[in-house]
Amino acid sequence: MKVLEDRIRQEGLILSETVLKVDSFLNHQVDTELALEIGREFGRLFAGQGITKVLTIEASGIQFAMAAGIALKVPFVYAKKKKAVTQAEQMYTAPVTSFTRGETYQVSISRHYLGPDDKVLIVDDFLATGAALVGLVTIVREAGAQLAGVGCVIEKGFQEGRGLLEEMGVRVHSLARISSMAPGEVQFVDHNDPIRIKEKV
């Protein structure tokens, strides 16, 4: 998705060989028009498959699940990272280890909102180690729902996430696929020249 790669070039900050910061437009401050465009692209990629529900994980997947839900005209569900007082009923759960935070937490989804009648599109902001997405795929299967596939906004293709999902038989679409990063430089899959972007400030 060219408009997305352009924004990553213009505004992305590489903090290390594995950490790309895009919080000026994707996951802290959010460009609503770009988020809607991302949703339309997911809608186009997964059109005509009878998707009933978009699934993501709090917090930074929510804006893209909402945008995909708008495009596909279906509700979305976001998995929660721990139990709250208002979540006493039966839940589907899976353990997830966060790449950026370095901690393991439980993700959970109410059994009321996912079941055998659903066909699910999972979306998230990043595909890196794949931990969160593997957790969501596991939950979709436990619920007996069908999985149309996984849509990610940015994929760090040099990490193991895509491989893990494909081994599980999951179709993966990423809108910007990074093949390598180094301070000041990001290279996308299918682009031959490394593109210089801003170093950490």
Add this chain to the structure above:
Amino acid sequence: MKVLEDRIRQEGLILSETVLKVDSFLNHQVDTELALEIGREFGRLFAGQGITKVLTIEASGIQFAMAAGIALKVPFVYAKKKKAVTQAEQMYTAPVTSFTRGETYQVSISRHYLGPDDKVLIVDDFLATGAALVGLVTIVREAGAQLAGVGCVIEKGFQEGRGLLEEMGVRVHSLARISSMAPGEVQFVDHNDPIRIKEKV
């Protein structure tokens, strides 16, 4: 907002005299069309004020900040609940005690995304004790930004949140204002008869 009150009557679950669960359509599973309508209503209430940015707090404010951002054609920013590896720069911070979780956390917003040139609309899913919203108002003022007001989807009017915000001189709009709840019964401000809704199952 009648469509919202109707959904609360149809699908809301009262877990106690202070806890209303709306996670079938607002903050776990999300009805995207209703969320967009909520955004349009915030857009109508705060039209013509030169708002540059919508502000909320992760996670359950995000869908409504996105919807308001779509309606007002501006970006939104969501405050984070703790520091991550990718947030090393200078932050505005405020302590917030969660009503539903019973714990205190730090909310933070990058100084890059809020400043004296901004006119801000704060939105959130619930107004109850007002703790999260008071924290966001404090941050907006620390940033030197102007505050257009606060928009809440559901207000528990029998708790102290509105009073705290109004004492700070903040304009508050809620789309559904609950005056009292008891198991099986919710009463909205400006409605004379208690409306029966489902008890906890």
